[in-house]
Amino acid sequence: MSRPVIRIEELTRIYTMGESEVRALDGVSIDVEPGEFVAIMGPSGSGKSTFMNIVGCLDRPTAGRYALDGVDVSGLDRDARAEIRNDKIGFVFQNFNLLSRTNALENVELPLLYSKKSKLTDAEARSRALSCLKRVGLEDRWDHTSAQLSGGQQQRVAIARSLVNDPAILLADEPTGNLDSRTSVEVMAIFQELNEEGKTIVLITHEHDISEHAKRVVTFRDGKILSDVPIEHRRHAGRPAGRKAS
């Protein structure tokens, strides 16, 4: 497993807006090894969102190469990228993005529905989704709809959803942006646990406190990497006993 999960070389993304061109990313190169926990930081307009869209295979680079889990994905078309997203990437969003009026279990099962690889039976899908809910401590809330869950609980359901296809990376875009500080710590604790179990995590945030839960911080400015340093004094967000904080 010496091969990096993410290998990015000279990545450039140019947006054309009428006459003018905006270089949102300008020759970025970075490798992420398996088991890393990287925080991406930077002010708005620094290119971190563009970076995250490309890493998440939602967008394609204008130039440069991006290999995810050993596969070059920089030239893939829409459908192929959808397959890659389903198979190799687990998304966690700032505003949770759970389907409304759909219970937690069904939300977690959703990626399995679009999965090409695993043809699971209903029962298998259900037990897989339940075990993911168990990892975030919400197995007893499986039949609650999003409206019946608190923000922190919704984000934990979203994390369970991101895990269900056992992706190569977890991509978390401001996962604590809509949460209060106590709940944020709880969510970060889950990420740290998952990382300790071997998951590679890429976390986008603008909060220093949050980024300090990672192992490495990459800072963007003006479409370029400004700094790339390991965290020396890492925060540990150990979850309170009982694992069932709400």
Place this chain on the structure above:
Amino acid sequence: MTKTTNILKVAFRALGRNKLRSLLTALGIIIGVACVVATIGIGEGARLQAENNLRSLGTNFLMVFPGTMTSGGARMGMGTSSKLSEDDVEAIRREVGSVAYVSAAIRTAAQTIYGNQNWSTSIQGGEVDWPLIRSWNLSSGQFFTDADNKAASKVCVLGNTVATNLFGSEDPIGKTIRIKNIPFKVVGVLEPKGGSTMGQDQDDVIIAPYQTVRKKIMGTTAVGSILASAASNDMVPRAQEEITALLRQRHKISRGQDDDFMIRSQTEMLQQAEEQSRTMSALLWSIAGVSLLVGGIGIMNIMLVSVTERTREIGVRMAIGAKGSDIRAQFLVEAVVLAIAGGAIGIGVGIGIQKLVARFAGWPVSVEANAISLAFVFSALVGITFGFYPALKASQLDPIEALRYE
């Protein structure tokens, strides 16, 4: 979970979330499909009814009416000439080999009285062949004889409705009723025959000897019409030709002049009835077409709204791996489910309308299996046609934009 069942589940949930909106959207389809089902059912019912009725006139039935009279260049309309005579009837009986039975006929309306009951009905005069031509049997008693006719005897045969209204449960045979105050002896009662094409009760009738009705009740010399029956179904056109030739000769009509009589055959009347139901069908079909079109546009409209409302959901689904085709299928299925649900309700409503119309018109109800499958196919087609564009639009959304949509 299989994709199909999940897509269906999500579609039903999405439609169930806005029940009133879904119902209103489906209304166009409901009306359209109800029209299709009712059209086919009513058309078929009317056709069957018309066929039954015309068959009830008697097999191979032919009717000769007095035709138009031309007076100083103005044609006066059917029945204005009273040129049919008893001799014409005799001539047809004697000379036209393709005709099996023939009878002079005449009709009027009169008040009839028995005991303290009275009943206004149609009085028809006919000859002995009359029941054979109309293929109409008696339920009791006997038909009058040729001697009765020649002697203008005051005897009569009652239609079922008249018998019930004048006599109730009493046996009318041998009793005397009064028609226009003239006493008539009842010799027989006809079997019930039911309603006619126009909704008239065919059993509301009294049959008396032709000569009796002509002389005693009406006091006229003219033959109202001539009823005849061709020897076989194939003989009908020949009988028609032969009667025409005979009557033209007898009435001394020269070549190029119009007939002063008209012959209608059962086949022609059948065609006429079919023509009418076709016109009716065309009308209902056009209503159905317009409402299906309007319904389809309604579906397209609401699906576009739904795509906009659920942009975020589409973004999420795409982010976690839904392809354009998955999203397209999702919205297409939703449109088709909406259309088919509308179609199902429409089929119910259509059958209801059909039963209602059938009851009022006294038609046999015929719920056609192919009408129902046609309605299903129509509504599914409308769903696919008008759901396609919104579904395509949804599938082409950019996941990044869609995720950001507020």
